[in-house]
Amino acid sequence: MFENLSDRLERSFKLIKGQGTITEINIAETLKDVRKALLDADVNYKIAKTFTDTVKQKALGQDVLNSIKPGQLMVKIVHDELAELMGGKAVDINLKGNPSVILIAGLQGSGKTTFTGKLANRLKTKNGKQPLLIAGDVYRPAAIDQLKVLGSQIGVEVYTEDGSKDPVSIAKNGIKYAKTKGFDLVIVDTAGRLAIDEQMMNEIEAVKKAITPNEILFVVDSMTGQDAVNTAKEFNDRLNFDGVVLTKLDGDTRGGAALSIRSVVDKPIKFVGTGEKMDALDVFHPERMADRILGMGDIVSLVEKAQEQFDAEEARKLQKKIAKNQFGFEDFLAQIQQIKKMGNLKDLASMIPGVGKALKDIDIDDDAFKGIEAIIYSMTPEERTDPAIINGSRRKRIATGSGTSIQEVNRLIKQFDETRKMMKMMTGGPGKNMARMMGGMKR
Numbered sequence: 320m321f322e323n324l325s326d327r328l329e330r331s332f333k334l335i336k337g338q339g340t341i342t343e344i345n346i347a348e349t350l351k352d353v354r355k356a357l358l359d360a361d362v363n364y365k366i367a368k369t370f371t372d373t374v375k376q377k378a379l380g381q382d383v384l385n386s387i388k389p390g391q392l393m394v395k396i397v398h399d400e401l402a403e404l405m406g407g408k409a410v411d412i413n414l415k416g417n418p419s420v421i422l423i424a425g426l427q428g429s430g431k432t433t434f435t436g437k438l439a440n441r442l443k444t445k446n447g448k449q450p451l452l453i454a455g456d457v458y459r460p461a462a463i464d465q466l467k468v469l470g471s472q473i474g475v476e477v478y479t480e481d482g483s484k485d486p487v488s489i490a491k492n493g494i495k496y497a498k499t500k501g502f503d504l505v506i507v508d509t510a511g512r513l514a515i516d517e518q519m520m521n522e523i524e525a526v527k528k529a530i531t532p533n534e535i536l537f538v539v540d541s542m543t544g545q546d547a548v549n550t551a552k553e554f555n556d557r558l559n560f561d562g563v564v565l566t567k568l569d570g571d572t573r574g575g576a577a578l579s580i581r582s583v584v585d586k587p588i589k590f591v592g593t594g595e596k597m598d599a600l601d602v603f604h605p606e607r608m609a610d611r612i613l614g615m616g617d618i619v620s621l622v623e624k625a626q627e628q629f630d631a632e633e634a635r636k637l638q639k640k641i642a643k644n645q646f647g648f649e650d651f652l653a654q655i656q657q658i659k660k661m662g663n664l665k666d667l668a669s670m671i672p673g674v675g676k677a678l679k680d681i682d683i684d685d686d687a688f689k690g691i692e693a694i695i696y697s698m699t700p701e702e703r704t705d706p707a708i709i710n711g712s713r714r715k716r717i718a719t720g721s722g723t724s725i726q727e728v729n730r731l732i733k734q735f736d737e738t739r740k741m742m743k744m745m746t747g748g749p750g751k752n753m754a755r756m757m758g759g760m761k762r
Contacts, residue, residue, distance in 0.1 A: 361575025
């Protein structure tokens with residue numbers, strides 16, 4: 320995500336960071352390169368030009384020429400303007416009404432149905448809502464079945480009308496059903512359509528008029544770049560939607576849609592899809608996205624993902640185990656499972672400042688922990704609880720059982736011992752920790 324743009328911007332800033340003297344001329348050269356980077360990312364030319372003109376005005380107005388660290392100040396100005404270009408701040412979804420009604424619209428193949436399931440899952444788990452999904456796509460044969468499958472995965476009921484080809488009637492009847500059954504949230508999935516398809520556009524306008532939704536979300540495949548932005552404008556002219564959803568942002572996207580769409584339709588990006596799993600949906604934070612584009616990572620989002628998976632009570636129990644030196648491989652295995660639930664490993668690593676660039680050309684498989692898990696599963700319960708008893712013969716048996724080598728088993732046990740020592744060091748008081756760390760440094 321945004322890798323090419325990040326690389327190009329980094330090269331652009333090197334033009335100015337390496338200069339002994341900063342002048343209007345080399346600021347202009349830097350911003351010319353920034354504009355080229357934005358165009359390569361499929362950002363609209365007018366938006367790219369307006370962006371760099373604004374940055375130039377602010378740079379010259381903030382005494383970049385006389386700044387002690389002009390390169391850093393330029394990066395900050397570009398960061399702030401990138402965030403502003405994408406909307407400035409996160410915007411919440413409107414959940415007023417009983418039930419709240421959300422209408423999902425978008426092009427064919429943009430990922431509307433998958434997003435519908437993800438949104439229901441998010442609002443159910445994070446907001447305590449009781450959602451009902453309405454299958455309003457009566458044209459794509461597999462759409463209703465797909466929504467049913469997603470609904471069963473997340474434990475959410477799906478309203479359907481077998482044989483009906485009237486999406487307006489289905490939507491109205493579905494909302495009536497929701498009211499009688501006590502659902503407080505209704506999400507209406509609709510058929511994908513082309514902006515130039517007048518009949519289909521009239522149909523979704525009719526659905527909107529019939530159900531008066533609290534929120535209309537337009538789903539865009541971010542990999543379509545500038546075409547997605549143009550289509551969003553056509554849809555907005557007809558539907559006046561409330562927000563945009565960017566799907567497939569984990570793919571090889573250049574970022575043009577994310578950077579341009581707010582300027583064109585003046586509607587916020589509310590969510591981004593970052594994978595196929597039902598929990599791979601994030602609130603869009605313009606400031607954090609600007610951080611990531613400029614290679615600064617996104618520690619806040621990483622911490623939030625961790626907090627979603629780590630239970631406070633379990634964390635306290637774990638801390639006690641670490642303090643008593645009772646942290647074993649069973650606990651280690653549980654930590655791995657929690658990390659895996661947080662999402663794509665490479666995407667998680669890229670949130671750490673500086674790591675994203677280092678991992679740019681490295682393929683991190685989501686099964687990266689498979690070898691470690693195999694080794695631990697090959698241990699007996701006693702060995703997992705007390706790794707100190709794992710002698711040479713046990714290591715040989717574990718390696719054979721896990722399909723790995725003795726060297727890999729030895730490496731894991733050594734890394735585990737070092738990790739356990741470090742974790743124990745961090746559980747004591749500040750004075751004790753400092754003494755231990757100093758002692759470790761002397762050794």
